[in-house]
Amino acid sequence: MPTLKVNLPEKNYPILIQKGILNHIGEKIKKIYQNKKIAIITDTHVEKLYGARIKKQLDNDFEIKMIVLEPGEKSKSMDVLQHVYNKLLEFEITRGDLIIAFGGGVVGDLTGFAAATLLRGIPFIQIPTSLLAQIDSSVGGKVAVNLPKGKNLVGNFYHPKAVFIDPDVLKTLDKRVFSDGMAEVIKYGCIRNKKLFDDLLKYNDEELFEHIEQIIYTCCHIKKSIVERDELDTGERMLLNFGHTLGHAVEKHYKYEKYTHGEAVAIGMYHITKKGEALGITDKKTSDCIKEILCKYHLPYEMPAMDQEEIIKTIGLDKKNKGQYMNIILIKKVGESLIKKIYKKDIVAFI
Numbered sequence: 001m002p003t004l005k006v007n008l009p010e011k012n013y014p015i016l017i018q019k020g021i022l023n024h025i026g027e028k029i030k031k032i033y034q035n036k037k038i039a040i041i042t043d044t045h046v047e048k049l050y051g052a053r054i055k056k057q058l059d060n061d062f063e064i065k066m067i068v069l070e071p072g073e074k075s076k077s078m079d080v081l082q083h084v085y086n087k088l089l090e091f092e093i094t095r096g097d098l099i100i101a102f103g104g105g106v107v108g109d110l111t112g113f114a115a116a117t118l119l120r121g122i123p124f125i126q127i128p129t130s131l132l133a134q135i136d137s138s139v140g141g142k143v144a145v146n147l148p149k150g151k152n153l154v155g156n157f158y159h160p161k162a163v164f165i166d167p168d169v170l171k172t173l174d175k176r177v178f179s180d181g182m183a184e185v186i187k188y189g190c191i192r193n194k195k196l197f198d199d200l201l202k203y204n205d206e207e208l209f210e211h212i213e214q215i216i217y218t219c220c221h222i223k224k225s226i227v228e229r230d231e232l233d234t235g236e237r238m239l240l241n242f243g244h245t246l247g248h249a250v251e252k253h254y255k256y257e258k259y260t261h262g263e264a265v266a267i268g269m270y271h272i273t274k275k276g277e278a279l280g281i282t283d284k285k286t287s288d289c290i291k292e293i294l295c296k297y298h299l300p301y302e303m304p305a306m307d308q309e310e311i312i313k314t315i316g317l318d319k320k321n322k323g324q325y326m327n328i329i330l331i332k333k334v335g336e337s338l339i340k341k342i343y344k345k346d347i348v349a350f351i
């Protein structure tokens, strides 16, 4: 079974990736947790499809409480967080018990934040079920909820005890949600792994699924290696934001309704690469390769018509861009990325 280990100064934890692992999750959890209570936090979509299966795996050995949330970004809120705290306290959870985040990135981020903060920290496990959560949000310890003023504004770094990834559950993902995750897979290829990028270009749908374990492994390996070197996101980890700066401006302009996060990142990756080419930083024709792969995975690439001032304002307000400088993530070519520190006033050349 493909297994990775995240090695951090204060904590190590495994990432296990295996088709069908959900059918053996009871054994896996028994090996790392011996107390009685487990709270499983999920959403209605995932609960309907897989709730009974996970419960059956754990019911004989543990006392289980399922907390089922409405699906979607709206659940990553302070109100829902408070509801989750209440449910966990009604269950009389203690710091010796366990919480499981069973769902996409919304469930993972919210559950992780609840686990990090309730009673000053309760151990938790990630069982990510969307592609984005399997290759990105479940690894690296960033947990958060949104505020009305912006996304992920209240958060922490809090790592799980383990991450169990079952690629089989991706079969039930909505097509658009799957493509959304593919944008981040493509991002890993762009910033660190040309072979991944080339493989993705060549696979048909069937081959993609045949190789999905390996693809998830490669993405998690890139992410965990970067996180090990820069856990707190002050240097190399910023490379993971390739495409995100402009993407964020696009998402925000359309009030998070027209484009999914992955679609906005796809536009951001293509656009910044074109700018990189024009400035002589990126090899010529790199943006053509990105366009080709985005089209293949049903992702947009063209920047919608937007007011430049508005883009600059959104980018400037981003919590990562304090002071007079900001960091722009570019690629030299597919597989090789760089962080360029620029004066904020020079941002206009990149949009």
Ligand SMILES: NC(=O)c1ccc[n+]([C@@H]2O[C@H](COP(=O)([O-])OP(=O)(O)OC[C@H]3O[C@@H](n4cnc5c(N)ncnc54)[C@H](O)[C@@H]3O)[C@@H](O)[C@H]2O)c1
Pocket: 043, 044, 045, 046, 049, 071, 072, 073, 076, 103, 104, 105, 106, 107, 109, 129, 130, 131, 132, 133, 136, 137, 138, 139, 140, 141, 142, 143, 151, 152, 169, 170, 171, 172, 173, 174, 177, 180
């Ligand atoms: N912590 C991090 O490092 C990090 C990184 C990237 C993104 N994020 C966060 O992740 C969130 C987005 O995550 P997401 O894209 O997974 O969204 P999501 O959690 O809303 O899931 C997308 C949809 O897919 C459904 N779903 C999930 N698994 C399913 C399955 N196996 N079968 C059928 N349906 C399924 C969900 O119910 C939901 O409707 C955002 O809030 C973003 O900020 C966090």
